[in-house]
Amino acid sequence: MKRRTLLATGAGAAMAAALGLPARAQAKTKVGFIYVGPINDGGWTQHHHENALMMAEHFGDAVEFVYQESVPEGPDAERAITQMCLGGANIVFTTSFGFMDPTINVAAKFPDVKFEHATGYKTADNVSVYSAKFHEGRAVQGFLAGKMTKSNKVGYIASVPIPEVILGINASYIHAKKVNPDVEFKIIWIFEWLNPAKEADAAKALIEQGCDVVLQHTDSTAPHQAAKDAGNVYTFGQAADMAEFGPMPRISSIIDNWAPYYIDRVQAVMDGTWASKNTWDGIGQGMVGIGEISDAVPADIKAEAEALRDSIASGAYNPFTGPLNKQDGSAWLADGEVADDGVLAGLSFYVEGIEGDIPS
């Protein structure tokens, strides 16, 4: 008798859950975020989180915002994403390149959940990809680096050898070289997005080798600290403004502005209009911001940098405009020719003048 009561209660509960869940899901959209680093890394992940919070604030009670930080890229990511889907998420944002395959795999198992993968290139019916044209910002940084360096040696702390990072190196080198023909780039790969001790060591090694401008494509503020200790070295904020290191050593920054995109996509889920798409926006659309150029930069150089920024924003100028040769000297873009986005998105070579090999 007792068992039967229990069964009946169980069935009742299951029924209630089955009836109740869709009603609740309609009332509240559950939005999940998977982060590669901790939410206080001062850079990439923190900035994603802050933008996600802006999204959550925008919708107020209409969304339930959940996140998981410090998820390692690889198989464990698949578990974390699955967990989030089982928890009832309607849309999941995975915010690192290495989450690409895990996202695709999990998406196949949850056709009703929408996925948004940052900086990747694989899409599916329920997987969109989005990224920002960071290289447009890198062009402005490269210009400033070329103008500001006195030793003509510019250091570059590179993270993981993917097209996004290679584009950044090329864009900054092209624009540094344009204003300073003697400039030389020293590139150090650390094979991680976030490793403060290694980033600090790399920055110190570059500074000891005579670099007086250090660019970074890694997530922490450790290189800024090393530059500050060294005294006369310039750096740029990465992903977040990193304004706490201004006006010296940080003289400008690239700010990733994700909030409008997040609001747009979550709204689409609510309206039922969400469709898979591939977004790659730059300065013009507001996804890439150039942080305040500090007073350490002379006014005329600042004005020129801002003019460069504005010409990229308006679409009048593309940072990858010929004539440009590949590293081995073979021709890539003819005079006045502009690289198309498809080629850029898969770029895997340095332009002429950069020394060293790209790790594969």
Added chain:
Amino acid sequence: MDINPILLLAALMVASTPILLAAIGELVTERAGVLNLGVEGMMIMGAVAGYIVGHSTGSPLAGFAGAAAAGIGLSLVFAILTQVLLTNQTATGLGLTLFGMGLASLMGQGFEPALPVTVSKIAIPGLSSIPVLGPILFQHDAIVYLSILLVLAVYLVLGYSRAGLILRAVGENHDAAHALGYPVRLVRLLAIMFGGACAGLGGAYISLVRVPQWIDGITAGAGWIALAIVVFASWKPWRLIGGAYLFGGMTVLQLNIQGDGGKIFGVTVPVEYLSMTPFVATIVVLVVMSAGRAPGSLGKSFHASN
């Protein structure tokens, strides 16, 4: 070539110090027969505690003292679990690392540094003006000197003192040591605490000198490297210092070679090989040199009734 060998060798000592500190502590712990795999957790606790105490008081000394205390505190958790409650040392140590990383992350949330901390370099009078050697060896901060003195002290105490003999006896055969009337658990407790203090200092060196900032996960595996170096150094202090400096040196050297266009004597070496050199070189050199064996009672629980 833009690499300055003097600056490189000086940077090597800074990069190696956290690993050296954590490793010498673990060496003493293991020589007492206790395998504490929680080095990474104790290091990161030291890193966050050193950062918080240092930046609240403005004193580097207080910061490092706080870091050592935090390391000891976490090591006591391990000591109570393994020495009193006789839990499995491997599992407890792994748990300690996870616990330490979580706790450090929690402690670091929202902490705003109040006062700047400057760990000043101490130029040793006379010695620091020797050409070449002076800038490499004798113009560092106090912790670098302390780490070397600690290794020397451990070498002397383990090899040439009664206390060291007792500690080794406890590590080699705890039943025999117990039969001779030595307090096995007390010796091990002290060794574990020493290991905790050293790991804490190593962690604080990262967050107060090497980076110097607090960021979640800042130790990034240094504790595991320290553990590995203890084994590859076959539990001998003088090999340990070689292993730690070799690892730190290769780390700094490979970054410098990358910055210099990836060329070694004019030959371009792929970046992938460069970035694995610290691990490969350290393992190869220490394996070739190694002739030692683990302490006899390493990792085994002890109870007087057995």
